[in-house]
Amino acid sequence: MANYEPKAIEKRWQAVWAQEKTWEVPNPGQPGFDPAKPKSYVLEMLPYPSGEPHVGHLKCYAVGDAIAHFRRRHGFEVIHPMGYDSFGLPAENNAIKTGEAPRVATERSIESFRRQFREWGISIDWSRELATHTPEYYRWTQWIFLRLFEHGLAYRTEAPVQWCPKDATVLANEQVIDGRCERCGTEVVQRNLEQWFFKITDYADRLLADFDRLESWPEHVITMQRNWIGRSEGAEVTFRCQEREVDLDFPVFTTRPDTLFGATFFVLAPEHPELGRLVAGTPAEDEVREYVNRIARESAEERGAEDREKTGVALGRSVVNPVNGEQIPMYVADYVLMEYGTGAIMAVPGHDSRDYEFAQVFDLPVKRVIEGQDPDSARDAEGLPFPGDGPLVNSGRFDGKGNREAYAEMLEWLGSEGRGSASVNYRLRDWLVSRQRYWGAPIPIVYCEECGMVPVPDEQLPVELPEIEDYAPQGKSPLAAAEEWVATECPECGAPARRETDTMDTFVDSSWYFIRYLDPRNTEAAWDREAADNWLAVDQYIGGVEHAILHLMYARFFTKALADLGLLGVQEPFANLFAQGMITRDGAKMSKSRGNTVSPGEYVERYGADSARTYICFMGPPERGGDWSDEGVEGVNRFLARLWRLGAEVEERTGPGEPGSTPEGQARELLAKANWAIEKVTRDFERGFQFNTAIAAVMELVNDSYRLKEGLYGDPEGAAAVRFATTTAASLIFPFAPHLGSEVFERLSGERVWEHAWPVADPQLLLSDTVTVVVQVNGKLRDRIEAPAEAAREQLLELARASTKVSAHLDGKEVVKEIVVPGKLVNLVVR
RNA sequence: GCCGGAGUGGCGGAAUUGGUAUACGCGAUCGGCUCAAAAUCGAUUGCCCUUUACGGGCUUGUGGGUUCGAGUCCCACCUCCGGUACCA
Numbered sequence: 001m002a003n004y005e006p007k008a009i010e011k012r013w014q015a016v017w018a019q020e021k022t023w024e025v026p027n028p029g030q031p032g033f034d035p036a037k038p039k040s041y042v043l044e045m046l047p048y049p050s051g052e053p054h055v056g057h058l059k060c061y062a063v064g065d066a067i068a069h070f071r072r073r074h075g076f077e078v079i080h081p082m083g084y085d086s087f088g089l090p091a092e093n094n095a096i097k098t099g100e101a102p103r104v105a106t107e108r109s110i111e112s113f114r115r116q117f118r119e120w121g122i123s124i125d126w127s128r129e130l131a132t133h134t135p136e137y138y139r140w141t142q143w144i145f146l147r148l149f150e151h152g153l154a155y156r157t158e159a160p161v162q163w164c165p166k167d168a169t170v171l172a173n174e175q176v177i178d179g180r181c182e183r184c185g186t187e188v189v190q191r192n193l194e195q196w197f198f199k200i201t202d203y204a205d206r207l208l209a210d211f212d213r214l215e216s217w218p219e220h221v222i223t224m225q226r227n228w229i230g231r232s233e234g235a236e237v238t239f240r241c242q243e244r245e246v247d248l249d250f251p252v253f254t255t256r257p258d259t260l261f262g263a264t265f266f267v268l269a270p271e272h273p274e275l276g277r278l279v280a281g282t283p284a285e286d287e288v289r290e291y292v293n294r295i296a297r298e299s300a301e302e303r304g305a306e307d308r309e310k311t312g313v314a315l316g317r318s319v320v321n322p323v324n325g326e327q328i329p330m331y332v333a334d335y336v337l338m339e340y341g342t343g344a345i346m347a348v349p350g351h352d353s354r355d356y357e358f359a360q361v362f363d364l365p366v367k368r369v370i371e372g373q374d375p376d377s378a379r380d381a382e383g384l385p386f387p388g389d390g391p392l393v394n395s396g397r398f399d400g401k402g403n404r405e406a407y408a409e410m411l412e413w414l415g416s417e418g419r420g421s422a423s424v425n426y427r428l429r430d431w432l433v434s435r436q437r438y439w440g441a442p443i444p445i446v447y448c449e450e451c452g453m454v455p456v457p458d459e460q461l462p463v464e465l466p467e468i469e470d471y472a473p474q475g476k477s478p479l480a481a482a483e484e485w486v487a488t489e490c491p492e493c494g495a496p497a498r499r500e501t502d503t504m505d506t507f508v509d510s511s512w513y514f515i516r517y518l519d520p521r522n523t524e525a526a527w528d529r530e531a532a533d534n535w536l537a538v539d540q541y542i543g544g545v546e547h548a549i550l551h552l553m554y555a556r557f558f559t560k561a562l563a564d565l566g567l568l569g570v571q572e573p574f575a576n577l578f579a580q581g582m583i584t585r586d587g588a589k590m591s592k593s594r595g596n597t598v599s600p601g602e603y604v605e606r607y608g609a610d611s612a613r614t615y616i617c618f619m620g621p622p623e624r625g626g627d628w629s630d631e632g633v634e635g636v637n638r639f640l641a642r643l644w645r646l647g648a649e650v651e652e653r654t655g656p657g658e659p660g661s662t663p664e665g666q667a668r669e670l671l672a673k674a675n676w677a678i679e680k681v682t683r684d685f686e687r688g689f690q691f692n693t694a695i696a697a698v699m700e701l702v703n704d705s706y707r708l709k710e711g712l713y714g715d716p717e718g719a720a721a722v723r724f725a726t727t728t729a730a731s732l733i734f735p736f737a738p739h740l741g742s743e744v745f746e747r748l749s750g751e752r753v754w755e756h757a758w759p760v761a762d763p764q765l766l767l768s769d770t771v772t773v774v775v776q777v778n779g780k781l782r783d784r785i786e787a788p789a790e791a792a793r794e795q796l797l798e799l800a801r802a803s804t805k806v807s808a809h810l811d812g813k814e815v816v817k818e819i820v821v822p823g824k825l826v827n828l829v830v831r
Numbered sequence: 832g833c834c835g836g837a838g839u840g841g842c843g844g845a846a847u848u849g850g851u852a853u854a855c856g857c858g859a860u861c862g863g864c865u866c867a868a869a870a871u872c873g874a875u876u877g878c879c880c881u882u883u884a885c886g887g888g889c890u891u892g893u894g895g896g897u898u899c900g901a902g903u904c905c906c907a908c909c910u911c912c913g914g915u916a917c918c919a
Contacts, residue, residue, distance in 0.1 A: 003870090220835050224914060227834075232918075254919060267919095304917075340918045347919090354917055427918055545913085618856070620844060624837085625912090632843070635856050645871090683847095693845065696855035703855090706872085774851045779900045781851065805885075819899050825850050829899050 002648065004641035006608025010739040014121055022754070023123040025079050027519065027531045040076040041535050042068040043514055043574075045543030045551070049084045049109035049131075050091070053116050054590070055583050055616070055628065056544060058600040062613040063580055063622050063689065064542040065122045066735040070685050072123075073758040079535055081128040081517040082117060084110050087138075087506045089167060089183055092439040095471040102439040102471070106133060116601060120609045121738050128520045132509035137516065138441035139462035140526035141509055144558075146444055146455050147565055153199045154433075156453065160271060160338065161195055161432055162188040168473035169436045170195055172505060173429050174228075174550045179299055187299040190271075196434035196443060196502065200557045204229050204426045207556055210572055217577040218623070221548040228549050230427025235411055237420035239266060239319040239346060241278070241330065248274055250319060253341035253425045256348065257410045258403040260323045261395035262369035263346040264359070266330045267312065270295040271338035275315075278330070284316040288332055295334045303334055310335055310358040321346070322419035323410070324396060333358060341425055349385060356385040369394050370403050431554065433505045438471050438478040440503030448490035448497040457491050463499070477501040510551055511558040514538055514573060526567075533569050541574040548579065578689065581625035583616070598628050610737035611637040617691035617736050636695075640740050643702050643729055646709075647744035650726045654719035656749075663765075666708050667721040672765050674725040677701040679761040681732045691736065698732050701725060723748060731759055775800045776827040777809040793820045800826040 017023065026033040044064035047057055068080040091102035091109075110131060117124060130137055148154040161170045164181035170193060175182040200207075208229055211222050234255035241248050250266070268275055270292045279285045291313045295303065302308075312333030321328055328346075335354055336345050349359035349366040359366050366380070372390030373383030392398045398406045414420030434443060442463045444456035456463055466485040471478050479501040480486060490497040512526075518535045519527040543551075552574070559573040582589065585596040603612045615636040619626035663671050677697045684694035705725045712718030727748045734741025734753050745753035768789060773796060775783045783805040787796055797818055800806055810830060817829035 220914075223835065227915065230918065234919080252919080256919080308917075310917085335917045335919095337918070345919050352919070354919075357917090425918080548914085618843090626843070629843070629857070631857050639856080642871095692843095693855080696845075699855055772851075776850085776900075779850095779898095784851070817899055819850090821850060825900090827850080827899055 004644035004740075006610055006640075006739070009743045010119070010121060010609055013739045013742050014118055017121075017123070018118070018126075021127070023080060024125045024127050025077055027528075028534050029530070034077065037077045038075065039535060040068075040071045040078045040540070041514075041538045042071060042078055042080045042540045043517075043538045043542070045541070045547060046083045046085045046510065046513055047113060048088055048090075049086055049106060049113045051109060051112070052599065052601060053113050055598045055600055056580075057113075058120065058612060059580055059583060059616045059622070060542055060544070061117065061120065061122045062616050062736070063578070063691070064540075065613075065738070066617065066691060067540055067542070067685075067689065068123055069735040069738065069754065070758065072754060073756065075757070079128075079517070080123055080125055081130075081520075082122070082124040082126070083128075083130040083513055083517065084113065084132065085506065085510050085513070086110060086131045086133040087440045087503075087509055089437065089439070089506075092437060092471055093167075095439070101467070103133065106131075116604075119604055120600075120613065123738070128517045130513065130516055130520050132441075132506070132513060133439070135462045135464055136523075137513075138465075138509070140516065141441045141504065141512070142444040142456070142461050142463060143458060143526055144512060144562070145441075145504065145508070146458065146461075147567075148198060148561060149445075149455055151561075151565060153202070153561055154196060155199065156194060156196050158192060158194040159197075159432075160190050161193050163191040163193070164188050167437070168475060170432055170434065172432045172507070174431075174553075179302075179304055189299065190296070195432050197430040197432055198557070200431045200554075201426060201428055203557050203560050204231065204428050206560055206571075207553065210556075210560075213572045214577075215575045217574075218545075218579050221545065221552070221577060221579055224548045225553055228428065228553065232425050232427075234423060234425065235414065235420050236342070236423035237322060237346065237414060239322065239344075241317055241319045243317065246278060246317070248277070250274075250344050251342050252344050252346050253423060254346060256351065256407075257414070257420070258392070258407040259348040259351045259369055260321065260346070260410060261392075261398070262348040262350045262367045263321050263326075263328055264349060264365045264367050265328050265347045265355075265362075266319045267333045267336045267345050267347055267358070268315075268330065269336040269338040269343040270332055270334055272332070272343045275332060278315055278317050282316055284314065288313050288315065291332060298334075308335075310354075310361045312358065312362070314362070322414065322417065329364075331358075331362070339429065340427065351385055351387060353385050353387070367394060431505075431557070433508055434502035435505055436473055436475070436477045436501075437503055438465070438468065438473075440506055441465075441509065442479065443500040443502055443504055445500040446488055446490060446497045447500065448493060448495055450495050451490055451492045451497075454490055454492050454497070460491065465503075477503065479503070507550060507554050511554045512562070514555070515562075515568070529567070529569075532567075536568065537570045537572055538574045538576075540576045540578065542578045542580060544582065545579040552577070578623065580622050583619075583626055583628055585628045587627055603633055607633055607637040608640075608739070610740045611640055614640065614695060614733070614736040618695045620692055622689055622691055639699055639702065640733075640737055642706070643698075643726075643733065644740060644744060646702060646705055646726050647730065647747055650709075650723050651747045653713050654723045657716060657720045657723070659720040659724050660717055663717060663721060666711050667718045668765070670704060670708050670712065670721045670725050672768065673701055673704045674728040675761040675765040677732060678728060678759045679766060682758070682761070685735075695733070695736060698729050701729050701732075705729070728759060731756065771823050773799075773823070774825045775803060775806050776825065777806060778829055779827060782806050782809055789823060792822065796820050796822065796826050800828065 042064055044060045068078050072078045086106045091106045094105055095102045145154055162176045163170050164186050166184045166186035167181060176188050180187055208231060232255050234253055235257040236251050236253055239250045279288045312331045315330040317330045318327040319330055347355040349355040350368045366384055368384060369392055370390045371393055372386050372388050389403050392401050392403055392406050411422050442465055444463045446454045446456060448454050466482045468478055468482050486499050488497055488499050515527050515532055519531040522528060555573050560571055562568045563571055585598055588594060588596060590597045600612060611633055615633045618636055659671055680697040681694040684690040709722050712722050730741050730744035731753055742753050770786045771789050772784050773787045774781055783803045785799050785803060787799055813830040815828050816831050819827040
């Protein structure tokens with residue numbers, strides 16, 4: 001008999017799908033569009049095309065493709081597009097090294113990705129393919145930027161920002177990990193620069209509230225976003241410094257207004273803008289300046305280091321505590337951050353461990369204002385600092401009140417005095433979107449001496465990225481050197497003007513690509529509203545958990561902003577999210593430097609795409625990670641070959657024919673197994689994509705077919721059963737191994753498996769006449785008995801006692817309790 | 832430190848509501864086919880004990896508890912992984 005030859009099979013089916021455009025779906029108004037058919041938008045995160053796709057891509061698209069196929073066969077019109085996130089630093093850094101234009105390298109990578117996706121047999125609607133670096137796409141990225149600009153959601157301002165010296169660009173807060181650049185790992189430094197921002201903070205509350213609108217997202221992703229947004233409720237309270245030539249108000253944010261009476265000192269961040277004024281011409285001036293300079297030189301990582309000793313300098317000034325009129329001394333210290341709150345804090349060492357540490361170092365008074373003791377955090381004889389709840393003391397008229405109760409009253413009182421009010425603070429900051437780099441979408445703004453900052457009119461879009469010679473960043477965008485491009489005229493007055501030379505963060509590109517797929521060739525608009533309304537939201541989004549904060553939060557923000565502008569009808573882009581786990585090799589993250597990468601191409605070449613895909617789905621639950629094993633791929637390849645040989649043999653040895661309605665013996669056994677497998681695979685899909693057990697079920701079906709087939713080929717009823725089992729196995733494996741599934745299914749039925757509805761288990765065949773019942777004595781397994789499925793309590797007890805293995809354990813003992821679970825178990829308790 | 836997730840054979844991993852622990856795969860051992868090997872088909876495979884059985888005992892990170900019965904529920908602890916951290 002011939003052998004399983006994946007290469008030939010896969011090529012053949014790929015040609016069919018390409019030729020017949022099998023996976024293309026129409027938009028409303030186009031031929032073939034059926035408004036009655038339910039839609040499903042299945043989407044995997046688009047890849048950044050660099051070199052060759054890696055196993056992470058294979059996993060993502062294998063999982064997504066299985067879902068797409070499953071839904072199609074349940075009658076959904078499935079839209080399943082693909083594109084490339086093709087702007088970005090790696091191509092540009094490569095250009096700096098080699099001089100090769102980023103476009104050239106990028107398009108070569110895209111070609112390679114496209115080829116491999118076809119070789120993997122992913123069911124993509126190629127008519128919707130897009131790449132974010134093309135003018136056809138970024139024209140609309142710029143168009144969206146202008147809409148945000150018009151509505152005050154894109155703005156330019158000077159602010160302290162994170163600068164990566166190696167990549168020579170600013171970064172968004174989300175792109176700084178532990179004080180280091182997310183991309184290259186270089187320590188970032190703070191700079192004051194004028195930059196473009198998107199006002200994502202306007203959406204902080206809605207980004208939090210609308211978690212309720214999501215159908216199914218992993219809880220930990222929601223938690224990560226929630227923590228990132230970092231909403232905290234508290235109060236803004238104003239402390240006043242009025243002495244000598246200074247009269248300044250210092251608002252602070254605190255979550256603990258109930259501890260106001262315990263404030264014994266006051267701290268400003270080293271970057272606080274009023275610091276110079278406070279110490280100018282005072283004895284503290286030199287020491288403060290020295291301290292501030294020292295901190296400025298330190299990296300974010302050093303400053304945030306664990307167990308860092310508290311440092312600071314006294315300013316020789318004091319502020320008045322609005323609740324009791326006390327004068328408390330002012331300090332500058334680096335444990336207060338300018339980016340959070342107001343850059344100033346009231347310090348309550350009695351009830352805050354950081355303030356307590358500072359008070360210890362500077363020998364400042366520690367005052368208790370809440371009764372209570374928390375043994376875990378207490379550090380001194382009095383049990384301070386105490387972070388918990390209790391009645392207030394040393395708090396004037398509030399003494400004796402519970403601190404929670406006092407919290408509200410204190411706020412009310414402060415409000416009436418005009419010294420404070422309830423306030424909400426967020427950790428989230430506006431999204432810094434400008435980059436001083438070349439390979440991104442130019443920001444469509446022009447600077448005119450007369451008119452100032454002028455948006456490029458829509459009809460002049462796209463602002464095309466010019467060809468340049470030198471890609472090396474010089475502290476400003478390489479675009480600044482393209483003089484001919486920079487020099488333009490003002491769209492408003494026609495006077496000479498200069499273009500904005502910064503480009504957009506590539507996360508902007510990927511914040512709306514899932515909408516462009518819905519109408520990708522539209523030259524009149526970013527998308528047609530009817531098309532968007534038809535397909536959105538994405539019903540199933542699949543991607544790596546590493547994007548839990550960045551991409552997913554930006555895309556949510558974009559969707560809400562676009563909805564507010566009347567351009568979209570949904571508030572949330574991704575109704576269901578599936579976060580796949582990472583594949584490791586030898587227990588470690590794959591990396592070129594470790595030399596432990598797995599190249600999917602190599603395995604596809606050796607075993608076929610079906611084996612590689614099915615193995616990845618079989619490794620373990622897809623949301624968890626897994627360690628790549630060559631033997632594992634071989635095992636799955638063996639299984640697929642076994643199924644192929646079974647198909648070939650069944651085609652030869654049986655004729656077409658449906659199994660009868662009342663099969664018996666082994667025919668019934670095999671049909672029952674096939675129906676069990678249908679049931680099991682279906683449930684595993686529906687219960688969170690448990691593909692590993694689904695594939696195991698098909699393996700069991702194939703194993704049983706091998707075990708029983710020789711005894712069944714002889715009679716027509718048996719032959720029909722084997723044929724049914726094999727066809728079913730092909731049908732069920734199809735979402736994972738689409739080529740082999742199509743091949744075997746066609747051989748046995750003459751038809752195309754993807755045009756067939758997903759099989760439904762026959763309940764008659766799922767039930768068996770007899771069941772195995774376990775018999776325990778004192779909870780210990782002693783025997784297994786075959787009993788009629790319907791056997792009642794008394795009958796089961798009788799059968800159980802009849803077992804010699806059981807009675808041996810009952811000898812001379814008294815049965816005190818009998819537990820019977822019909823169809824499952826009998827437990828006899830003896831004494 | 833805080834917030835998640837996970838600890839099951841030699842390995843990856845299965846186990847509806849508490850009811851046969853170790854499905855499926857890998858690896859290993861043995862056998863059929865073969866001159867031989869590969870491929871393939873089949874059998875065995877949690878650990879320990881007297882391999883005499885149709886025999887007994889033990890086993891889901893550790894220690895306790897609830898229950899006729901716990902991988903699953905409760906309490907305490909240990910380890911690993913992921914996220915996050917002077918956020919006032």
